[in-house]
Amino acid sequence: MFFKPSNPRKNRLLQACAAMALSVAFMGAALPARAQEILTSRAPNREELLLEGARKEGQVVLYSAAIVNQALRPMAEAFMKKYPFIKLTFWRGDTEEIIAKLSAEVRAKNVVVDLIEGTGVGELAVESGLTVPFYTPAVEALPEMYRDPRGNWASTRVSYFGIAYNPKLVPPDQAPKTYDDLLDPRWKGKLAWRIGTSSGTPLFLTSIRLALGEDKARAYFEKLAQQKVINFGAGSARTLVDRVIAGEIPIALNIFAHHPLISKAKGAPVNTQLLEPTPSTAGTMIVPKGVRHPYAAMLLADFILSPEGQGIFSKAEYFPVRPDVPPLDTLAPVVPKIAGVKELFVSSEQLNRYNESSQKIFEELFR
Amino acid sequence: MTTQVEYSEPAASSWKDWRLAESLRFSPLVLVLLAIMLLAVAPPVMFLVNASLHETLPDGSPGVFTLRYYQQLVSGRFFVPSLINTLIYACGSSVIAIFIGTVQALIVERTNTPGRKLAFLAAIISLGVPHVLYVVAWLLLLGRSGPVNELIESLLHQPQALDVYSLWGMMLIEGIGFVPLTFLLMSSVLRSTDASFEEAAMMSGASPLRAFGSITLRMALPALCGLTLLIFVKAVESFEVPALVGLAGNVNVITTMIYQSSRRAGAPNYGEAGAYSMCLVVILLALMFWQNNLSRHAKRYQTITGKGFRPRVIDLGGWRHVTCAVLVGLFLMVTVVPVSMLAFTSFQPFYGGVSMEAFGRFSLENYHALFGPGSFRDSILNTLILGTMTATLVVPFTALCAWLVVRRSPGAWLIDQIASVPLVFPAIILSVAFLDVFVNMSLPLYGTLLSIILASSVRYLPYGMRYAFAGVIQIHSDLEEAASVSGANKAKLFLRVLAPLLATTLVSSWLLIFLVSVQAVSLPLLLVGPGSEIMSVTLFELWQNGQVTELAAMGMLWIALMTCVSVLFHLLTRRHQLNV
Numbered sequence: 013m014f015f016k017p018s019n020p021r022k023n024r025l026l027q028a029c030a031a032m033a034l035s036v037a038f039m040g041a042a043l044p045a046r047a048q049e050i051l052t053s054r055a056p057n058r059e060e061l062l063l064e065g066a067r068k069e070g071q072v073v074l075y076s077a078a079i080v081n082q083a084l085r086p087m088a089e090a091f092m093k094k095y096p097f098i099k100l101t102f103w104r105g106d107t108e109e110i111i112a113k114l115s116a117e118v119r120a121k122n123v124v125v126d127l128i129e130g131t132g133v134g135e136l137a138v139e140s141g142l143t144v145p146f147y148t149p150a151v152e153a154l155p156e157m158y159r160d161p162r163g164n165w166a167s168t169r170v171s172y173f174g175i176a177y178n179p180k181l182v183p184p185d186q187a188p189k190t191y192d193d194l195l196d197p198r199w200k201g202k203l204a205w206r207i208g209t210s211s212g213t214p215l216f217l218t219s220i221r222l223a224l225g226e227d228k229a230r231a232y233f234e235k236l237a238q239q240k241v242i243n244f245g246a247g248s249a250r251t252l253v254d255r256v257i258a259g260e261i262p263i264a265l266n267i268f269a270h271h272p273l274i275s276k277a278k279g280a281p282v283n284t285q286l287l288e289p290t291p292s293t294a295g296t297m298i299v300p301k302g303v304r305h306p307y308a309a310m311l312l313a314d315f316i317l318s319p320e321g322q323g324i325f326s327k328a329e330y331f332p333v334r335p336d337v338p339p340l341d342t343l344a345p346v347v348p349k350i351a352g353v354k355e356l357f358v359s360s361e362q363l364n365r366y367n368e369s370s371q372k373i374f375e376e377l378f379r
Numbered sequence: 380m381t382t383q384v385e386y387s388e389p390a391a392s393s394w395k396d397w398r399l400a401e402s403l404r405f406s407p408l409v410l411v412l413l414a415i416m417l418l419a420v421a422p423p424v425m426f427l428v429n430a431s432l433h434e435t436l437p438d439g440s441p442g443v444f445t446l447r448y449y450q451q452l453v454s455g456r457f458f459v460p461s462l463i464n465t466l467i468y469a470c471g472s473s474v475i476a477i478f479i480g481t482v483q484a485l486i487v488e489r490t491n492t493p494g495r496k497l498a499f500l501a502a503i504i505s506l507g508v509p510h511v512l513y514v515v516a517w518l519l520l521l522g523r524s525g526p527v528n529e530l531i532e533s534l535l536h537q538p539q540a541l542d543v544y545s546l547w548g549m550m551l552i553e554g555i556g557f558v559p560l561t562f563l564l565m566s567s568v569l570r571s572t573d574a575s576f577e578e579a580a581m582m583s584g585a586s587p588l589r590a591f592g593s594i595t596l597r598m599a600l601p602a603l604c605g606l607t608l609l610i611f612v613k614a615v616e617s618f619e620v621p622a623l624v625g626l627a628g629n630v631n632v633i634t635t636m637i638y639q640s641s642r643r644a645g646a647p648n649y650g651e652a653g654a655y656s657m658c659l660v661v662i663l664l665a666l667m668f669w670q671n672n673l674s675r676h677a678k679r680y681q682t683i684t685g686k687g688f689r690p691r692v693i694d695l696g697g698w699r700h701v702t703c704a705v706l707v708g709l710f711l712m713v714t715v716v717p718v719s720m721l722a723f724t725s726f727q728p729f730y731g732g733v734s735m736e737a738f739g740r741f742s743l744e745n746y747h748a749l750f751g752p753g754s755f756r757d758s759i760l761n762t763l764i765l766g767t768m769t770a771t772l773v774v775p776f777t778a779l780c781a782w783l784v785v786r787r788s789p790g791a792w793l794i795d796q797i798a799s800v801p802l803v804f805p806a807i808i809l810s811v812a813f814l815d816v817f818v819n820m821s822l823p824l825y826g827t828l829l830s831i832i833l834a835s836s837v838r839y840l841p842y843g844m845r846y847a848f849a850g851v852i853q854i855h856s857d858l859e860e861a862a863s864v865s866g867a868n869k870a871k872l873f874l875r876v877l878a879p880l881l882a883t884t885l886v887s888s889w890l891l892i893f894l895v896s897v898q899a900v901s902l903p904l905l906l907v908g909p910g911s912e913i914m915s916v917t918l919f920e921l922w923q924n925g926q927v928t929e930l931a932a933m934g935m936l937w938i939a940l941m942t943c944v945s946v947l948f949h950l951l952t953r954r955h956q957l958n959v
Contacts, residue, residue, distance in 0.1 A: 102909055115438055119819075245626030379629075
């Protein structure tokens, strides 16, 4: 055999496939209906049912865009400590990769994943018909804007966006403080943004359209296009910040506001500046259509939104959605509420609705 | 046997009919190989053809038939400029790579330059550098605030005189990046070329330079063309340099267009990307056709004959100090610069360029983090299995194919064409296609290591083909004819006559495929599942998450490991007297 025959995960996959084949053969379409029942269950004995079902399932697969060493691995370890009878395995990918994998699995009716967590995956997957609704009582603890009334997704972590600049190239007192400051001719050819992902240029353009209205936004974009913004194409927003630290790019637009702070704490020449209003988005979790381990998936969803799960995200330098779990002190300066800056929350639904038209604006003016 | 046909050429009037009939005949062995190859290559290709011809529904499944993606392509304002850029970029980088690689191979294989054997080690070390880091190292060196620009500024008082984010920058970085590959391939060609012709030329009074130019290079011409084609196509489908260097300077090539269009709408839509890929296929097939014509005259270039041959070194006298300096210069450029950049970064708490104050921030933190808990150790075994299996599947298979192609076995020309197809699909899009193939399979391959091995084998099939092709083309068929006359069947011919003569080529081909397949990122990215993590993807995630310094530390460890593998390999083959 080419693969390691002793690989337990591999065996489990084979078992899972065999089990699925059997269950399809014997139960026909009965399983999906039952799965849906437990996913949206509000029964008083929900917890008990979940535990009983998850014990039989024995495993759960998570796809997430969160960082492996600091977030996913501790999350998996804590979850398996709490539920030793469930084996959690995870795969990390970018939003685009997660969507590609998810849609291929759903199309082929070969769904390996049980729960998906990431930024930008929520509404997109819902509209593409790749998900099923679910309910976890943990959402009751979240502010209204982080919840979906239809129950298609639930928020898991918040991101704030700002600009990063290299203080060696841009003296802090001269760094752009407002969106209009970005139009200063001296920044021509010195600004960069990240293309090729919905949390890059589309988010930046969408947030300005939401903040200013279409006409004013259009006029602003036309002026911004004169600045010849550098299109950064390979790598995440984080790697763009690294280019700023290396001195290759003086100013990066629309980066995760906490990334420069993390590097700055290590002594790197970089700083965050929040612009008014500061765009924010929420990472979400969704359940795939055709989920194979609905009981364990719901236990995991509960866990991620529990104070313990949110605490793990917080420690991994993410911003928790639960108001009762604070972000790290070192990262607090970029939380708009704390910094005294107006926040513009761009919901998963808005981001998705505006995505196509913002992409068009980008292609017309900035490419 | 086809060789007999060559001696009894038919009359000119029936020439065309004869050629047509000839090209449509298939031997049973060729048919079997063709079937295997089609099984491997066709499904992902079909997926892309389908995607380019059908509307994509919101869930990613194909809708109604459409030609709209092709129309958009041709009418789009970026298509023609990006096509022209692609051609310039690919030509430029292959010229740079072939020139430097050939010069290096000539020096190493044909002269008595001191320390020349170390060039192999250097090439193998540079092949072990993760490509993303390699590109970033060059950007740091030539970038806006890099030492080169600073030097120019202090000398000429011209700030940022050098703009690396341009076509020439792309060609330079990509071209130099291919040097280790061209060097390894060229030296395997030169090693199996009989040196007696050069000696004859030099005895007749030609200078060493002239002998190289008009004898050695001429004889290596078909192999050289094959290599140029390989590098050209590799550059056409390359992604890291166009993305990191090109996009930042608004230089679009076809792969970056594919990248942008496949990520554009959020929901998966591979129509436009598929159409772009089809354009690449057309370019490739045209080139292949041309190369196929060239190999028609293969006999002229065969130098390993029944007479026996000895590749020989030439005494350069005092000139060998010059060639030694050239080798050292290349070593600095191709290996030392990227690796020392990596080493430097691995001792830094963050990634901040090279400066005196950066030396003060020296820390071992990243190496500590490496040996903490992590998927790193789980993935290392998977990676070694991946490389070993891919190389072991590809090498014998391609050797057999290349032999049939070069000896013009009936129908074998088709093998060559099909085997080259995987090369032209950019890995980012091939990955999507393989994802679709495996997830729909009734066999539970999806997400397993085996699926990555199979995909890599298809992906690196063309590499094996080029390598084996270059080797076989120089082996004169008279040895096989002699064996055949003595009663050997085809299997015996291949195993007892050809394989030993080819051994050197095959062994270096194995090592090369091992090295490139363990490094690939874009291809396995979507195929990896929980439990089948591999090193290159782990490295890529570190890069994505901005843990560049940790990545550099892991990269250093990786290079050390790859160097060990290569040295071990070297020792093993030497023990069995295969001089690799």
